Amino acid sequence: MLLQNKFYKVLDSTIDAGGNHGQYRLALLPDCEVYKGHFPGHAVCPGVFNIETIKECAMMLTGRKLAMPTVKQCRFTAVASPAVCPQVDLDLTATATAAGAYLVEARITAGDVTYVEFKGEMTAL
Amino acid sequence: MTREEIIKGINQEIVEEYEVDESVIKPDAVIFDTLNLDSLSLVDLVGIVQFKFKVTIPTTELKSIKTFNDLYDYIETHLPENK
Amino acid sequence: MITEDIERLIPQRAPILMVDRLTQVDGAEGKTEFTIKPDNIFLDDDRRLAEAGLIEHIAQSASAFAGYQALEAGATEPPIGYIGEVKKFHCYRRPQAGEVLHTTVTMGAEVGGVTLLTGATHVGDELVADTRMKISIEK
Numbered sequence: 121m122l123l124q125n126k127f128y129k130v131l132d133s134t135i136d137a138g139g140n141h142g143q144y145r146l147a148l149l150p151d152c153e154v155y156k157g158h159f160p161g162h163a164v165c166p167g168v169f170n171i172e173t174i175k176e177c178a179m180m181l182t183g184r185k186l187a188m189p190t191v192k193q194c195r196f197t198a199v200a201s202p203a204v205c206p207q208v209d210l211d212l213t214a215t216a217t218a219a220g221a222y223l224v225e226a227r228i229t230a231g232d233v234t235y236v237e238f239k240g241e242m243t244a245l
Numbered sequence: 246m247t248r249e250e251i252i253k254g255i256n257q258e259i260v261e262e263y264e265v266d267e268s269v270i271k272p273d274a275v276i277f278d279t280l281n282l283d284s285l286s287l288v289d290l291v292g293i294v295q296f297k298f299k300v301t302i303p304t305t306e307l308k309s310i311k312t313f314n315d316l317y318d319y320i321e322t323h324l325p326e327n328k
Numbered sequence: 329m330i331t332e333d334i335e336r337l338i339p340q341r342a343p344i345l346m347v348d349r350l351t352q353v354d355g356a357e358g359k360t361e362f363t364i365k366p367d368n369i370f371l372d373d374d375r376r377l378a379e380a381g382l383i384e385h386i387a388q389s390a391s392a393f394a395g396y397q398a399l400e401a402g403a404t405e406p407p408i409g410y411i412g413e414v415k416k417f418h419c420y421r422r423p424q425a426g427e428v429l430h431t432t433v434t435m436g437a438e439v440g441g442v443t444l445l446t447g448a449t450h451v452g453d454e455l456v457a458d459t460r461m462k463i464s465i466e467k
Contacts, residue, residue: 157341167411168380191417292437
């Protein structure tokens, strides 16, 4: 995992009995080195780090190392930062579409605010 | 290009881009509500018009385009061949 | 040939600076170059770039293009841009450390600071990733 315990930390998780839906409470770590460059003096979560975080949670849910060949659509509807949203909720569904292939849908929110809506395909490596 | 061709062409692109049923695209329907647009998805519509018809809609003109009919009118009057 | 320093064109800095150079601007099209160093922040355990790194590289390529235009228009600081949307991103192969990414971005329609664009990244002749994207640029 590239970002776990560097960019975010999992505080709590709930996995449904079927194993294809999970909810993760994440802390966004303000001391992550990425903020030195994104942006100097103005820490904002890189959108792509949120995508990578979704991929890592999908790996936790499926228990497999995944590649992400396709992002069908990922909307960033608000700008996240450790100051604005120190904790976020990541809700994720991974539906198996073929052997080792998943359609992943995820949403990152904090309270009433939605930060990311994601839909993509991931495959086991 | 006839008005019918414009309507057919743009509706087809909208159906594909926004994944809506063509039956919801009625001439008098309000575009914003019908397609559930926000500031992010609005630019797709402008992009379609630019790509398909080579018609650029400036931000300032967008306010005057409310219904699908307004959109067809705008394209028809701004088509390079009709200018 | 564009000789402008990349730090004049985009606000990102190490460790998440993902473009080395804007090499060409022609109408709505810009070309960039980036060499993946062994300590790149997006390199996974297998020493290949995570897909998110390719998306960031394409976004910063577009940002460099926008920064170049802003500079030409008299700006002194590179504008800050955020990714608004990634659509139909495909990763055909994850490049590894040492490889050089060549990316072409083509800017499309713009409404209220949100710009549509397409980007395609090659290593040599091989297409490794392409995407549609929206970036919103702070003015």
